[in-house]
Amino acid sequence: xxxxxxxxxxxxxxxxxxxxxxxxxxxxxxxxxxxxxxxxxxxxxxxxxxxxxxxxxxxxxxxxxxxxxxxxxxxxxxxxxxxxxxxxxxxxxxxxxxxxxxxxxxxxxxxxxxxxxxxxxxxxxxxxxxxxxxxxxxxxxxxxxxxxxxxxxxxxxxxxxxxxxxxxxxxxxxxxxxxxxxxxxxxxxxxxxxxxxxxxxxxxxxxxxxxxxxxxxxxxxxxxxxxxxxxxxxxxxxxxxxxxxxxxxxxxxxxxxxxxxxxxxxxxxxxxxxxxxxxxxxxxxxxxxxxxxxxxxxxxxxxxxx
Amino acid sequence: xxxxxxxxxxxxxxxxxxxxxxxxxxxxxxxxxxxxxxxxxxxxxxxxxxxxxxxxxxxxxxxxxxxxxxxxxxxxxxxxxxxxxxxxxxxxxxxxxxxxxxxxxxxxxxxxxxxxxxxxxxxxxxxxxxxxxxxxxxxxxxxxxxxxxxxxxxxxxxxxxxxxxxxxxxxxxxxxxxxxxxxxxxxxxxxxxxxxxxxxxxxxxxxxxxxxxxxxxxxxxxxxxxxxxxxxxxxxxxxxxxxxxxxxxxxxxxxxxxxxxxxxxxxxxxxxxxxxxxxxxxxxxxxxxxxxxxxxxxxxxxxxxxxxxxxxxxxxxxxxxxxxxxxxxxxxxxxxxxxxxxxxxxxxxxxxxxxxxxxxxxxxxxxxxxxxxxxxxxxxxxxxxxxxxxxxxxxxxxxxxxxxxxxxxxxxxxxxxxxxxxxxxxxxxxxxxxxxxxxxxxxxxxxxxxx
Numbered sequence: 001x002x003x004x005x006x007x008x009x010x011x012x013x014x015x016x017x018x019x020x021x022x023x024x025x026x027x028x029x030x031x032x033x034x035x036x037x038x039x040x041x042x043x044x045x046x047x048x049x050x051x052x053x054x055x056x057x058x059x060x061x062x063x064x065x066x067x068x069x070x071x072x073x074x075x076x077x078x079x080x081x082x083x084x085x086x087x088x089x090x091x092x093x094x095x096x097x098x099x100x101x102x103x104x105x106x107x108x109x110x111x112x113x114x115x116x117x118x119x120x121x122x123x124x125x126x127x128x129x130x131x132x133x134x135x136x137x138x139x140x141x142x143x144x145x146x147x148x149x150x151x152x153x154x155x156x157x158x159x160x161x162x163x164x165x166x167x168x169x170x171x172x173x174x175x176x177x178x179x180x181x182x183x184x185x186x187x188x189x190x191x192x193x194x195x196x197x198x199x200x201x202x203x204x205x206x207x208x209x210x211x212x213x214x215x216x217x218x219x220x221x222x223x224x225x226x227x228x229x230x231x232x233x234x235x236x237x238x239x240x241x242x243x244x245x246x247x248x249x250x251x252x253x254x255x256x257x258x259x260x261x262x263x264x265x266x267x268x269x270x271x272x273x274x275x276x277x278x279x280x281x282x283x284x285x286x287x288x289x290x291x292x293x294x295x296x297x298x299x300x301x302x303x304x305x306x
Numbered sequence: 307x308x309x310x311x312x313x314x315x316x317x318x319x320x321x322x323x324x325x326x327x328x329x330x331x332x333x334x335x336x337x338x339x340x341x342x343x344x345x346x347x348x349x350x351x352x353x354x355x356x357x358x359x360x361x362x363x364x365x366x367x368x369x370x371x372x373x374x375x376x377x378x379x380x381x382x383x384x385x386x387x388x389x390x391x392x393x394x395x396x397x398x399x400x401x402x403x404x405x406x407x408x409x410x411x412x413x414x415x416x417x418x419x420x421x422x423x424x425x426x427x428x429x430x431x432x433x434x435x436x437x438x439x440x441x442x443x444x445x446x447x448x449x450x451x452x453x454x455x456x457x458x459x460x461x462x463x464x465x466x467x468x469x470x471x472x473x474x475x476x477x478x479x480x481x482x483x484x485x486x487x488x489x490x491x492x493x494x495x496x497x498x499x500x501x502x503x504x505x506x507x508x509x510x511x512x513x514x515x516x517x518x519x520x521x522x523x524x525x526x527x528x529x530x531x532x533x534x535x536x537x538x539x540x541x542x543x544x545x546x547x548x549x550x551x552x553x554x555x556x557x558x559x560x561x562x563x564x565x566x567x568x569x570x571x572x573x574x575x576x577x578x579x580x581x582x583x584x585x586x587x588x589x590x591x592x593x594x595x596x597x598x599x600x601x602x603x604x605x606x607x608x609x610x611x612x613x614x615x616x617x618x619x620x621x622x623x624x625x626x627x628x629x630x631x632x633x634x635x636x637x638x639x640x641x642x643x644x645x646x647x648x649x650x651x652x653x654x655x656x657x658x659x660x661x662x663x664x665x666x667x668x669x670x671x672x673x674x675x676x677x678x679x680x681x682x683x684x685x686x687x688x689x690x691x692x693x694x695x696x697x698x699x700x701x702x703x704x705x706x707x708x709x710x711x712x713x714x715x716x717x718x719x720x721x722x723x724x725x726x727x728x729x730x731x732x733x734x735x736x737x738x739x740x741x742x743x744x745x746x747x748x749x750x751x752x753x754x755x756x757x
Contacts, residue, residue, distance in 0.1 A: 069587040155415040244411045265372025266579035
């Protein structure tokens, strides 16, 4: 509230309320030290936490048998690096076959799942028909059913199809958990694309399929890529179905082959295990590094528009 | 899958009937002919030797042995037999943890390997899926003598052999003689009380005697069941129905364990089966209970502590010496289109000469389950392995004195005994004994006393 008083000139003085001036000084973020504290230190901590498992895998895979259990020196370094585990893994086990099988299964099952999921996601998100929401929820609930419950009935199905010990057993069963996940994810993307774009295409004479192929799908590419990455990673790492349906060493995938042939009784052969884990994680890491921008964009878009 | 197209045999074929009837008639009419048939003279008179079918295909599923060359020898023997008989043989090995879901899936699908390795009481769990192999076991009894009681208890379901005894993986104590000497302990303890006293002395070296009390598939069960039995405790009475865990004997066993932990025996609830092996190889502990794998790996691979490592059998409690070992047997599955060929192959693999070639390469990790296989030369090849031979005889099974059943298997897989000890040994051996026993009793009653 302003209070009147008299000034030397006789004019009434109007007291103005004090306004706190912004503190003048160096904002911590402006300086190098500030950036270090606010950005680089947390980033470094995050990197350490994220990359340490890979570092541990790498150094363990280069340690000799005697060094692996020698805790008299720091376990964080390698004193006498050796490639013996890699040599053994690549020449004395069927690891190259396992890697090939894993890639074949992951790529084909991802493609099958994406094809089905794009159609299902588009249909559920864009076509207005009765029960679409219920079906969408149903698909999501299907994804929640754990594989530990599904593997027994699926075993029966695989037996009836005579697909035991055949990569098709995995190629056909992986979509049972990939399609629900990808469909649910893609529904969010398709819902986020303005209807007007497709309607304009329809007005211009496009058919529904043309509108989907030329308008909706190109706009949903980030989401499709994100779904593809997820599907590929889930297929690459899948364990239970590969354990149950594959028998011969030559048809196993990396997760199963490695654990079955590099763990003997209660003794773990860490050198070979870590070499296999490192080599097995490389393709997924490379894939992520190529598509990380799409992946992040896709994840964010799917999250807010769904 | 090829075997899915073939129809599994059921009942008796004409050939089987004629063969069995012929043997029976010949046995009655001309017993001297049967008696003069060399090694087969010990075969039970009604036994019919199974014959392999040329062109058959047999798949066997079992766990991956710790000793890689032992698996290779097993596969070699099977392949050699297959080549000689025109049979294609495939041996698939998986880890112990993976064997259970693969077996469950095969049983559910009524399809899969012709032969599956049965661990512990699986013949009781999968009885209907396992063919009657009494004929083959009788043949082996004729040749090799009595089977070990534990293998028999697991393989025989309601008087019928559902699996052929295959092997015992003995569990004994592996310890560092240098640390024991340093602590003033001149030999490995022979009683549980002595073990607690030794643990107190070993604590001063900084390398404790250590064992898991967590959910380790082998090491936890093989430790805490023998402690319970050694003090007279038991989960259930011999009738397999009356829960008997809430007893003075159980309290005595737990009190010993608490005293041992307070003295210096270190328990690790977080340890699984590989962890005590790794701790020993890494020079972090002075002793632990395990299969022969620690000693064998030191001997053939690491060579760090071979000279200062020795093995010892189980200590005794007031009620005697007890042990629990890993027990593996082979079942011929009902869906096998070539069950007779599978039986013939298993008989060949259990032949004494074949078997002891395998156990020699297994370096003491395995012991034979029949009388004639007890004095295996492998245990004489290295005096330090004798402890693993000695723990076979006092071996019992989870749930003892009740016979193995689905219920004892359930109690075993829930780690009820190990959990009881773990609760009482929490916080440096100061856990509530009564609460631990009550919890175990409640869990056991839910299994054994339900209608």
